Amino acid sequence: MPDCALVWFRRDLRIHDNPALSVARGAHEEVVPVFVLDRRLIAGAYPSGARTAFLLESLEELRDALRARGGDLVVREGRPEEELPRLVQATGARHLYFAKDVTPFATGRDRRVA
Numbered sequence: 001m002p003d004c005a006l007v008w009f010r011r012d013l014r015i016h017d018n019p020a021l022s023v024a025r026g027a028h029e030e031v032v033p034v035f036v037l038d039r040r041l042i043a044g045a046y047p048s049g050a051r052t053a054f055l056l057e058s059l060e061e062l063r064d065a066l067r068a069r070g071g072d073l074v075v076r077e078g079r080p081e082e083e084l085p086r087l088v089q090a091t092g093a094r095h096l097y098f099a100k101d102v103t104p105f106a107t108g109r110d111r112r113v114a
Contacts, residue, residue: 002029005095006087008080009035009073010106012099013058015065020097032091033066033073035059036080038109081112 005028007021013035015021024031042052063073076083084096101110 004028004030004032004091004093005097006084006091006093007031007033008084008096008098009033009062010098010101013062015062015069018099020099024095024097028095030091031071032087032093033062033071034084034087035062035073035075036083037075037077038079039077040079041105079112080109084113 005024007024012018012020021031021033059073059075066073074087076087087093088096101107
């Protein structure tokens with residue numbers, strides 16, 4: 001089984017100058033880019049149709065950029081603390097890379113994922 005890592009995209013929906021993606025690509029044979037569509041962000045305390053549309057367009061652009069380079073984007077819907085372990089099990093990944101986010105929501109989410 002190849003040495004596999006997940007790169008969890010969150011706010012940084014770009015491949016250019018993406019530290020998590022760069023480090024993972026340099027250190028592992030296989031890199032699986034993933035985004036977890038968490039409904040708590042979309043339908044939370046301050047839902048916004050425009051923000052959701054922008055997010056979905058940004059994800060499509062990210063997927064297109066990855067495909068242009070021979071990759072793809074795995075999109076899962078649910079809670080990251082549930083979906084990421086499922087993806088780890090499905091891929092055999094032993095590493096997870098992501099950019100730091102210091103918002104209260106993000107820090108709580110990251111603790112649950114860890």
